[in-house]
Amino acid sequence: MVFVMSGALTSLKPELRPQASLYGVADELSGAFFATLMGMENQYFASAVPEAQKGFHFSGLSLKLATSINLEDPRSFLGRELPGFEHFDTKIILAGEGTDYTNMPMESPPPSEVIQDEKKKQIWLSWTSSMMIRRKSLPKNLTGQQENEKLCTFTTHIIRNHIYHF
Structure with missing residues (x-):
């Protein structure tokens, strides 16, 4: 027990x-x-x-x-x-001269440029990883030109999809 x-x-x-x-x-x-x-x-x-x-x-x-x-x-x-x-x-533990609840600092969100840059980095990382997966999934008997054509088609498809997400 x-x-x-x-x-x-x-x-x-x-x-x-x-x-x-x-x-x-x-x-x-x-x-x-x-x-x-x-x-x-x-x-x-x-x-x-x-x-x-x-x-x-x-x-x-x-x-x-x-x-x-x-x-x-x-x-x-x-x-x-x-x-x-x-x-x-909040609770003011140690206040300086003239410090009260009206002039307490507030945390602001990051600028929108930083958020957009992070979003673009994430899209680029997902795109490159999907390209690697796509390259591995291609048949082995393709010639270089056929492989490039398939990858270009796939790349165009991915870029079109990601542009609409902006």
Whole structure:
């Protein structure tokens, strides 16, 4: 029974494991909260926490853990309701002077020229590989001129098909 339970727990997706939810809870809590908890056991830790951060509101903490709504961040009210909004759910860890959510850098897609070049490279690679396959599949008893005629016909067919894909 122990082996079955351990096998079932290790085969779960990482999101469904109990540790994942504990990591999520620990991620939501601040360092001052942990220092306050440790300060309840050992007064030396309590002396390291600034007075402004010593108290915590259990109601706000329970709301934050139960619903993932942060009362200090209005984006969390609609964060999971609007499609695509989770991409903008970032956390500023170390902000420079004047840095806030409005001037955060956003990753832009590559220029269209780069995408077109990559597409042409892929077409060229598929064309050359199909030519190699075609050359191998030709009958061995063809003369050089017959082989060239068949390859030219095949090449024309491939080029026409690939031009329409642009």
